[in-house]
Amino acid sequence: MKKTIGIILALSLLSGCAPEIGSKEWCASIKEKPKADWTIKEGKEFASNCIF
Template sequence: MKRLSGVFLVVFLLAGCSPEIGSEAWCNDLKEKPKGDWTANEAADFAKHCVFK
């Protein structure tokens, strides 16, 4: 049970490390990511928040 709780804690902490959508850090991360790996939602959010500010 302790091991399972530890795994959930690590996953929760790592999920909190991604930058907020639309932030400058998020835009920079997507610029470095190959465009073929973007999802449709990422492409739409990128256009909305990073291109058409």
């Protein structure tokens, strides 16, 4: 029982990880997201890390 709970906890923690801001994966995920849904911070980070 404890092993099962541990596995479920580990999987939930690993599945919740998002790519690091400014990484190629993050830039790709932001490009797919509609611009209307971007936050101000996402817009600034996208401009500084993915465009320039």
